Amino acid sequence: MSELLRSYLTVGIFGVAAIAMAGAMLTIARILRPSRPTRQKLIAYESGVDPVGGDWAQSQIRYYVFAVLFVLFDVEAVFIFPWATRLEVYGVFGLVEMAIFIFILLLGLFYAWRKGVLRWV
């Protein structure tokens, strides 16, 4: 196994360990804790009042546009990271290129801003 793959194997092992630790602790808890469910206990909690309406309430998702904008900038970040580690090699050329790239993305942000997308209504 190569060094690179092996280092990510450790990451995998840690992921499994997290699940195992949570599982072990929940198993200990399962042995110690009582389990006496009643109908009243299993009602969704709404500050002591009986819940009104269905279980999954509808709500306006204003976050949708924010999520779309997030994808835009997150992809941008993926492009900037490799550039950032090699900036000295690229010199002025790299700097100008990235300035143009960031400028175009900023235009996008300002467009969304002017359209009133960033305003919370």
Place this chain on the structure above:
Amino acid sequence: MTTLLALPYWQETGIKLGLALAIIPTTSLILVYLFLFKMMAFMQSRLGPNDTGPYGTLQLIAEAIKFLQKEDIHPAQADRRVFRMAPVVVLGSTFLLYVILPAGPDAVVENLDTGIFYAMAVSSLSVLGILMAGWSSANKYALLGGLRAAGQLIAYELPLILAVMGVVIQAETLNLQEIVVAQATGEIFGFGGIGNPFIFTQFLAFLIFMIAAQAELTQTPFDMPVAETELVGGFHIEYTGFRFLLFFMAEFGTAFAFAALASVMFLGGWWIPGFDVDDNILNVLGPGVMLGKILLISFFIFWVRFTYPRLREDQLQKFAWKVLIPLSLANIVLTGIFKVVF
């Protein structure tokens, strides 16, 4: 880097895993006892817990045992499988963060080349767990809290990533160990006595990083998702017993990890002025130095938490998109210009 011990891969990983399993719950114990219990109490002119053990130090152990004995209630309407998985996903995100946190030249679980990029990637996994918890609880408060959390975490993730970029440009690497070395071998106007902690040259990035980290951890000025006065606890409202404790552990474990990232990137990490960067003694002294810096950063995080009132949801989103993101983009361009010109 020198190799401290030459062990086969499986043995070495086993030892590191054992250490990490011991350290991660301890970190949240330290933060909660020191800051959430004692410092908050003193700032509010209270005593805080003082009965259980000397100065109340065993309070959290007692509470963990209490949580172990609590009944595990699944609401009747809940999506049972997702409901059970959610806290484990959040805890997993915290665990994966600890893989790359360096505490000495060799005292690191795995020195990944993608370092800080990896940290940003796994820390955003917790959004998934929170959204799962909020959605599967089938509770109006939980759903609202989960959506608010998702909206907030993705909005503040961007300034967080973009602030890191300034450090990456200066250090020319994503690897956390090499970022520490870059600071240790740096000079401030030709004076290399204390190296060049990036907090001096990247102060704006440091401020943005700390504000965004505060929001990522949903600590108080940004605690809209868990606002107890209106959502009673947000996404974890339906969780009882040990599953609730898992969320709690993950929250403070992540706070510790973010403080560690900040001290590695901006305060010089484990390096002590006057030592060689690959001196073996730093493997012993490094963790102590790191702990000191982490506690200092955590002090500021919790100080802000206890001081400021909550931001409204629209102010919170506006602040991220209209202030922090343009500022952090400007920081990248400025750092790039300085890097190329000087």
